[in-house]
Amino acid sequence: MSRIVLxxxxxxxxxxxxxxxxxxxxxxPAFDEIAPEGLPPAAxxxxxxxxxxxxxxxxxxxxxxxxxxxxxELDGELLRxxxxxxxxxxxxxxxxxRVHALHTAVAVHAPPGVPPAPGVERGLxxxxxxxxLRVRPxxxxxxxxxxxxxxxxxxxxxxxxxxxxxxxxxxxRHADETAxxxxxxxxxxxxxxxxxxxxxxx
Numbered sequence: 001m002s003r004i005v006l007x008x009x010x011x012x013x014x015x016x017x018x019x020x021x022x023x024x025x026x027x028x029p030a031f032d033e034i035a036p037e038g039l040p041p042a043a044x045x046x047x048x049x050x051x052x053x054x055x056x057x058x059x060x061x062x063x064x065x066x067x068x069x070x071x072x073e074l075d076g077e078l079l080r081x082x083x084x085x086x087x088x089x090x091x092x093x094x095x096x097x098r099v100h101a102l103h104t105a106v107a108v109h110a111p112p113g114v115p116p117a118p119g120v121e122r123g124l125x126x127x128x129x130x131x132x133l134r135v136r137p138x139x140x141x142x143x144x145x146x147x148x149x150x151x152x153x154x155x156x157x158x159x160x161x162x163x164x165x166x167x168x169x170x171x172x173r174h175a176d177e178t179a180x181x182x183x184x185x186x187x188x189x190x191x192x193x194x195x196x197x198x199x200x201x202x
Contacts, residue, residue: 031055041073049105072156088158127187129179134171
């Protein structure tokens, strides 16, 4: 089995990957999240997930590298990840009482020596999981209280579902909750199997 590298030091993504029981190394990607103007949100998530995985490939030539990223879409608009608590509060205010889409991309890059499954030609494969979420109506005091509790700087939409975020929602439409947190495990397992990683095989 190839060495596995997670191109992230996020404790939330690490906690998810830990559930799969695989040995891996977590490394910060050498990648700047700069998207071309006008790029659709789902394509932005794909670009960043693949960029993170590819950024570590030269230094880890023998590893399967996992990259992941999220992009939030509201009425066709990409909402950038908030850099301050005020920006997070503003974003959550825009989402209150409305449905938005959260696109989570996961990419796996394989070294040249690892053959993919039959019929798979690329050494880099990506899947995108899209979740629809409805934020409940929220007053400014509720938003400010939530922001103070979870401090979701850098998190798409200004919330952290993996912490107190579930209090914010009326409805979530997706079968794989891990996609909301930032590393969709079912698509990831599917990609890893295509590169020969399956702990259930003897």
